[in-house]
Amino acid sequence: AWGQWRGWERGVTHIDLVSPRLRTLEGTQLAWSPSTKKPINAEAVVLPLVADSNAFKAWLPSVKGKVVLISQNPTSGRPDKNWEEFATKDGLAKFKADKAKDASAWRDRMAKTGLNARTLALAIEKAGAAAIIINNWSAGWGVDKVFGANTTKIPTVDLSVEDYGLVFRLAESGSKPKLNITSESKELGLVPTENTLAEIKGTEKPNEYVMLSAHFDSWDAASGATDNGSGTIMMMETMRILKKFYPNPKRTILVGHWSSEEQGLNGSRAFTEDHPEIVSNIQALFNQDNGTGRVMSLSGQGFAKAKDFIPRWLAAVPDTIRNQIRTSFPGSPSGGGSDNASFAAAGAPGLSLSSTSWDYGVYTWHTNRDTYDKLVFDEIRSNAILAAILVYMACEDPERFTHEKAPLPTNPRTGAPGVWPTPVKANRKGGVN
Template sequence: MSKNYLKMYFSVCFAVISLSVSAQSTFQQNKQSIYKEISNEVAKNHQLEQLAFELLDVIGPRLVGSPEMEQAHNWVINTYKKWNIEAENVPYGEWKSWQRGTTEITMTAPRIKSIEGMQLAWNAATKKPVEAEVVAMPIFPSKRDFEKWAHSINGKIVLISPYQKSGRPENQWKEHATEDDFASYKKEKEHQNTLWNNSLKATEKSIREIVEYLETKGAVGFVQSYFTGTMGSNRIFYSFSKNTPMVDVSLEDYGLLHRLAVNEKSPLLKINTQSKKLGTAKTYNTIATIPGKTKPDEYVMLSAHLDSWDGAQGATDNGTGTILMMEVARLIKKYAPNNDRTIVIGHWGSEEQGLNGSRAYVMDHPSEVQKIKVLFNQDSGTGRITYIGGQGFTQAYNYLGTWLQNVPEENRKHIKTDFPGMPQTGGTDNASFVAAGIPAFNLGTQNWDYGQYTWHTNRDTYDKIVFEELERNVITTTILTLEAANDPNEISNEKRVLPANTEWPTVKEPKRNSNDY
């Protein structure tokens, strides 16, 4: 090799290295001014409320397989394109397609009263209103008693939830009742729960199996009340019956129907549900990308599931995570588009049925997954970020701790960390990536009574969003993302040694169609 060639070769190498170092140093020199611009934009011109309006009010709940879910995927793509961010829908399976319609529930005897409630997901529509006597499922001493009773329910609508004597949440009892009354209330409630659970054991069937069995015995409808413990909140999931209406009603109305039934007043209920079964529909993940400049094959991923249950609007589960990550992407594209590493945003489908979208991405895109150096996921409601665990990665403290130092003190002071922590095995989408050995961190948030009030309930609506908290989260997440995307150091994925009898979670197959659910 000639000296001139060597000289030219090293000149080119030096130029490439210089450009890389220059790009890195430019960001490092300017990042505080960039972060200030981003903070000012969030304070004066954030898009969170508009995004929430379009996703939650206009599109609404996003049950997997529904037309609304496909509409949401397309809306995400179109919104990103307005911001000059490339995005696409990536199919991974199909699901039964069902669209909610109107639900009318009316007690017609012993008096007329509208009943607060709704049809459960994927339930069959009533061809014409079903009107029948309501009976309550009693306590069964044995399987034989259950089977004997089952022969009496032909042509009846069956109440299948335990009766709640008090609709007041426990915190009210604790605050306002005498100590003796509170103790008595808790003791009676525990006793009733024990009786109910022992009765279910006696039938040798789950509630789902009981519904399926009673349907074969001629029951013409089922009514549940999945009370969360907070006034007005019921969890809304899916129907167990195949051809008969199944609805969830408020604790108050369920209690009324139950008391009338057990006191032999023969209440009559009319149920009219107008949902639509639409065959099957493809399921997707929506993936957006902001390409990196000097390390384009190293990814920093933002993660949030787009789907929801459909008892309400899916506002805090996970509309808030969705619009958070979209707003972060918008700000990065506007104020810091030229990062070292590529930023990928994953909006997952069918998280609610078992992390299906994120698991499918891990299974279907192994080479892409191995390019992910770090992932931030958000899926725990509307509150400010208060906790980040190390997920079992030994060096997480070194880089996360450094990145967090750039987050404003008024945000950082609320965040507790736990290093190296333990790998997450489920619950939300970052677990799919932890199983693949990716440092994938969930941004845990302030509770705001998420578990009882809005998680999978009929109260998970736009008005439950605390936008002041989301604004803080946008700033924190944007800074963490930019720090990760421009950190000149390698981001370690070294795993800790786990305690005895504990193993690292393994990658799991997703459910790719509703037959597996």
């Protein structure tokens, strides 16, 4: 174990609109949301447009015992692509103008409270509200992004764009909608946080390492299938292939399935802190963490001599896989986003096997639809073949991949020289504040 984290177990979420009509709504509690002691039956109200923060403070007592909606109601529940395909030219222009106007008006409504999203939720909780409802629409059909709750005593629930819009409109029109909410969860106290590692020991250079990397944790509104179950499956299959066909590698092969990536790369950061003897001797690390698709790009991540190694390793990959991969050298180091960044910041060649989209950003990344049925197993299989060959070539290479860094390009916005990312310390006791 490298640390501890606040343990929390999701239970049942069930939400009904009971007045002025009856409808079961689609929604789920946010991660780490407090549990309802008993079902909530309460009127839903919308964050009002107030003159200023003093007017907001004067309004706050009115939320006692109510459910408060604190997100913008999206202008349309149709994705932009749908408007672009079917709307007239004038209709599309009007939609875009309305969307921009609505977003600006909501930002103004939020600003007048004098609070941000986090402090707003806490202020409403402190004022005695029964629950908070948000909508974090992912701008696609049926998808919301579901993260963590800011509240500590009352539940925070995400409603689908369709049902959030319904309740929002009813409240805004004075229909006084009432909701029944059950949102059960269990606090588990501080629990150990662990990475999962496996090794095939090297025979000639056992203290040099070729690493496979994927994070094992996920947000829990769905199954985490493409973020990052697909990466985990790929690395497990890669290790199976290597163990069967390359059981005696020249360099040691390590695979890291990292925890707490979603909370800030903490598992991989802890590993780089705890094992400098490995980090300083990494020949290459191959990380995969952007969906189920086939690998389409591979950068040198800012390492000066990457072009002397990666194309040579890729030459052994079948044309059907290799010819789809764009390379860039020396590239720039990842500043964050996934676990290879932890290694790059520590000075080791953490390479990202970047995949084609399959609409990952909209439909599966951190959403309630990141489920098993979204996996494309033929593409995961292709990625495992690619990774196995890259690992084999990196292990067999008689030369050591130098950790020399290339000069980084000038920042186009500031004109300042590029700066290599610096290591960030792992949070080893999380979720407690």
